[in-house]
Amino acid sequence: MPEMPEVEGLRGFLGEQLAGRSVARVDAVSVAALKTYEPPLSALEGQACGGVDRYGKFLVVRAGELCLVMHLARAGWVRWNERLPAAPPRPGKGPLALRVRVSPGEAGFEVTEAGSQKHLAVYVVRDPQEVPGIARLGPDPLSGEVGPEAFAGLLAGERRQIKGVLRDQSVLAGIGNAYADEILHAARLSPFKLADALSEAEVSRLYEAMGSTLGEAVERARGLAPAELKTGKRSGMRVHGRTGEACPVCGDTVREVSFSDSSLQYCPTCQTGGKPLADRRLSRLLK
Numbered sequence: 001m002p003e004m005p006e007v008e009g010l011r012g013f014l015g016e017q018l019a020g021r022s023v024a025r026v027d028a029v030s031v032a033a034l035k036t037y038e039p040p041l042s043a044l045e046g047q048a049c050g051g052v053d054r055y056g057k058f059l060v061v062r063a064g065e066l067c068l069v070m071h072l073a074r075a076g077w078v079r080w081n082e083r084l085p086a087a088p089p090r091p092g093k094g095p096l097a098l099r100v101r102v103s104p105g106e107a108g109f110e111v112t113e114a115g116s117q118k119h120l121a122v123y124v125v126r127d128p129q130e131v132p133g134i135a136r137l138g139p140d141p142l143s144g145e146v147g148p149e150a151f152a153g154l155l156a157g158e159r160r161q162i163k164g165v166l167r168d169q170s171v172l173a174g175i176g177n178a179y180a181d182e183i184l185h186a187a188r189l190s191p192f193k194l195a196d197a198l199s200e201a202e203v204s205r206l207y208e209a210m211g212s213t214l215g216e217a218v219e220r221a222r223g224l225a226p227a228e229l230k231t232g233k234r235s236g237m238r239v240h241g242r243t244g245e246a247c248p249v250c251g252d253t254v255r256e257v258s259f260s261d262s263s264l265q266y267c268p269t270c271q272t273g274g275k276p277l278a279d280r281r282l283s284r285l286l287k
Helices: 004-018 148-155 162-167 177-187 200-221 226-235
Strands: 022-028 049-055 058-063 066-071 076-081 096-103 108-113 121-125 255-258 263-266
Touching: 004 049, 004 058, 004 076, 004 200, 004 226, 066 076, 076 226, 148 162, 148 200, 162 177, 177 200, 177 263, 200 226
Parallel strands: none
Antiparallel strands: 022 096, 049 058, 058 066, 066 121, 076 108, 096 108, 255 263
16 A cells, blocks of 8 residues: 555656646546546646645645545556557556546556555545545644654544554554554554553654654655655565564564454564564454
8 A cells, every 4th residue: 555655755756747747638447436526537638737745645736726636545556657558548447547648748647556446536626625535634744743742642542552543544644554564663562552551751762763764765765766666665664564574673573463454564572572462353462
């Protein structure tokens, strides 16, 4: 799933490519992905590209007075092509959901979604805040809006597990499953610890780990083409997606807890006092 650092990388790349260009044609291949109908997609055509923004995991391409908003969900991606096919795309069962051609030239980008579960979302709005998912976003962890005291305030009274709090977009915008694992590993915290049970020292470690982990990931993504961003993300992971490998900090084996539609990875020595976590169907830490 693309998270804040990858979407920030896409934002920077698209911003450079779209500068000085205008939207020539927009084709919706997946009608299910289009969540708004007024203004229509065609209203973007002829509009000058006015920059690309990011709101959490949402990517916003400004075109004239309108905004093309995209949420890539779990399996969506953006692909740039210097020479798009001349013929408009045909609806089908392939991964292509949206194609945007720009001028001058024959270039543009395509939005794709792999797999059978289609959750990618595309909106055309006049203001990004019209998109419900953007309107309910919490502060961006790297925006400067969240200082140590404000961060502690976000966690106060949260009786949920800290992994779930970090992933809650209404609390903090942009952190998903992968970077939550990485932040908690850097902070040496169990993903199942309750947020309001964290000590002052643990909250401080978590705040520092969040800033350093996300900041380093954004720097790795900076300047990379879309085709390189996924590899760049994997290269920076210490525990996420590395079940069975050695923890780069202590050498213990990275473990995994599986859920119905996702999984988390962690290091027992670094995060849980050496104790492996139980499968969440048991909902307990092994004694």
